[in-house]
Amino acid sequence: MITGELKSQVDKIWDHFWSGGVANPLTVIEQMTYLLFIRQLDKKQQVEEKKANMLGIPMQKSWYDEKEQVFRWSQFDSFREQIFKGETKKSSFSKMITNANVKNVC
Numbered sequence: 531m532i533t534g535e536l537k538s539q540v541d542k543i544w545d546h547f548w549s550g551g552v553a554n555p556l557t558v559i560e561q562m563t564y565l566l567f568i569r570q571l572d573k574k575q576q577v578e579e580k581k582a583n584m585l586g587i588p589m590q591k592s593w594y595d596e597k598e599q600v601f602r603w604s605q606f607d608s609f610r611e612q613i614f615k616g617e618t619k620k621s622s623f624s625k626m627i628t629n630a631n632v633k634n635v636c
Contacts, residue, residue, distance in 0.1 A: 565603075572603035 532540060547558045571593045582589040594602055 568601060568606075569603040575602065576604075 543562070544558065547553075547561065552558055552561065574591075575593050578589050578591050599605060
């Protein structure tokens with residue numbers, strides 16, 4: 531059973547989804563999974579960007595093209611409303627998931 535601070539954080543996230551109109555627990559879990567995936571991709575992208583900048587070479591791998599920069603975890607505020615309304619699958623985010631090399635993300 532989840533208690534204490536972790537439970538409070540989960541409840542807060544749940545309340546955000548609920549107030550955005552997402553009440554189905556499976557949909558909430560799906561959307562949270564997307565958020566975690568976005569975060570992992572953004573971290574990998576940042577590592578590649580830092581490597582390229584330090585070495586002065588072009589990036590070897592890129593998970594985000596110019597149009598998809600808005601979907602980076604670091605840009606979360608710009609698409610937060612779409613996520614809480616369950617609209618992430620309707621966007622080009624689906625393309626990102628399809629094209630991402632999941633083995634290299636973890």
